[in-house]
Amino acid sequence: MRIVVIGSVAAGTSAAAKARRNDESAEIVIYEKDRDISYSGCGLPYYIGGVVKERAKLTPRDEAFFKQRYNIDVFTGHSVADIDTASKTLSIVNMATGEQFEDRYDKLLIATGAHPIMPPIPGIDKPNVFPLRNVAHADAINEFIQQKQPRHAVIIGGGFIGLEMAENLVHRGIAVDLADMAPQVMTPLDPDMAIYVQQYLERNGVKLYLGHAVEELLGDEEVDTVRLAGGIEIETDMVIMAIGIRPEVELAKRAGIALGPTGAIAVDTRMQTNVPDIYAAGDCAEAFSVINGKPLYRPLGSTANKMGRIAGDQMTGGDLEFRGILGTGIFKTFDMAVAQTGLSEKEAKAQGYDVVVCHNIKYDHADYYPDSAEMVIKAVADKTTHKILGAQIVGPRGVDKRIDVFVTAITFGAKAEDLFHLDLAYAPPFSTAKDPVMYTGMILE
Numbered sequence: 001m002r003i004v005v006i007g008s009v010a011a012g013t014s015a016a017a018k019a020r021r022n023d024e025s026a027e028i029v030i031y032e033k034d035r036d037i038s039y040s041g042c043g044l045p046y047y048i049g050g051v052v053k054e055r056a057k058l059t060p061r062d063e064a065f066f067k068q069r070y071n072i073d074v075f076t077g078h079s080v081a082d083i084d085t086a087s088k089t090l091s092i093v094n095m096a097t098g099e100q101f102e103d104r105y106d107k108l109l110i111a112t113g114a115h116p117i118m119p120p121i122p123g124i125d126k127p128n129v130f131p132l133r134n135v136a137h138a139d140a141i142n143e144f145i146q147q148k149q150p151r152h153a154v155i156i157g158g159g160f161i162g163l164e165m166a167e168n169l170v171h172r173g174i175a176v177d178l179a180d181m182a183p184q185v186m187t188p189l190d191p192d193m194a195i196y197v198q199q200y201l202e203r204n205g206v207k208l209y210l211g212h213a214v215e216e217l218l219g220d221e222e223v224d225t226v227r228l229a230g231g232i233e234i235e236t237d238m239v240i241m242a243i244g245i246r247p248e249v250e251l252a253k254r255a256g257i258a259l260g261p262t263g264a265i266a267v268d269t270r271m272q273t274n275v276p277d278i279y280a281a282g283d284c285a286e287a288f289s290v291i292n293g294k295p296l297y298r299p300l301g302s303t304a305n306k307m308g309r310i311a312g313d314q315m316t317g318g319d320l321e322f323r324g325i326l327g328t329g330i331f332k333t334f335d336m337a338v339a340q341t342g343l344s345e346k347e348a349k350a351q352g353y354d355v356v357v358c359h360n361i362k363y364d365h366a367d368y369y370p371d372s373a374e375m376v377i378k379a380v381a382d383k384t385t386h387k388i389l390g391a392q393i394v395g396p397r398g399v400d401k402r403i404d405v406f407v408t409a410i411t412f413g414a415k416a417e418d419l420f421h422l423d424l425a426y427a428p429p430f431s432t433a434k435d436p437v438m439y440t441g442m443i444l445e
Ligand code: FAD
Pocket: 006, 007, 008, 009, 010, 011, 012, 031, 032, 033, 034, 040, 041, 042, 043, 044, 045, 078, 079, 080, 081, 111, 112, 113, 114, 115, 132, 133, 134, 161, 248, 251, 281, 282, 283, 284, 299, 300, 301, 302, 303, 304, 330, 331
């Protein structure tokens, strides 16, 4: 059996490794159009900020590793140009030589990920305007900072990548202004939670321009001024574009593979597309909600790894199935952690739920024990069934633990009143006798 994988970051390599564990004799080949493989995209902002000092720690595996450890052939610098689903063949371009050749597959995994949105605004192609998606982008940002010593940056986009970059550029001594066309940062959060993040960013010196779309990037050779809607002009030395990503689906579309309503590749719980023997996983593929089964596109490394493993298992006769996602995410900006799982209040209402909502401000551990700090929890439950639908948490400490308790509770269909009865661990350095999650349940019930 010949398994071919297109794309070799989180989903592709996870699938290939699982396929090899299941099947020692299959031929497994990966084509990757870029130069880096199996890297941690999630670590890139911290590499730019100097928190992660060694680039090699983010790119720990290369082609030789995959050959030696898994007997998998990885071809970097090779772009898959077309898939012929009838003959089960691929047309591939060696990007260094321009040579074009064919390969065949018995099972094919599309793990082509996503690409950053770069809207056609004037000036976007100037050399000091940077997206951040892969290692090459991070290298370009790093080189620019080293060579040009910028003193000021404008970040366009207040999502988690924009906010992680704000922290890391400030670490490098660069003053940051951040603009977003939305009236708040982190649009998946409810505005009454985003406000905490906004106030915190401003306290850390990040100037926010919310509700202002970028109109033009002005300058001769390089951008020196960012013009926003409303006639605002900001002088700057560099621009980071972080307005979001789109699933990389052109190749799949050309091959007649169906997309779902979110625009990503539609897959079933076995990661199979509508075309026999073709699977899709990771940021190019559509997930569905654990809460209501609706299609959901929240492209994250956690999900890409999981989907990849399931695809690898399925391509080799396994029975692992995808159970959906809650869209759980966490990130930090400066010392503040921001986490979310399930439905926000606005999402739940838009989906027709009659909701009950609670806000709760509690210490992460006993207030008399050193370094305790308050966190804000907002939780949403269904008024009729009492089932917890989602939670958002902002705070400097203990946020990761609480959000994962909510994730577990929602996944197993817990009701608001169940939270109080959880036998959560307590000692003063770690929690309070009634944990913040338990309090949330007491308020919601
Ligand atoms: P990708 O990483 O996009 O990889 C797809 C690969 O396919 C690419 O290398 C591409 O070159 C290749 N490819 C595409 N088309 C072709 C073709 N035709 N032929 C050959 N190769 C092709 N997620 C989290 O869960 N937590 C985090 O904290 C987090 N932080 C992040 C921070 C940053 C700055 C970024 C950029 C992402 C972050 N993510 C995070 C998201 C995470 O990195 C992605 O979800 C993950 O990389 C998706 O993996 P993937 O394999 O599906 O796709």
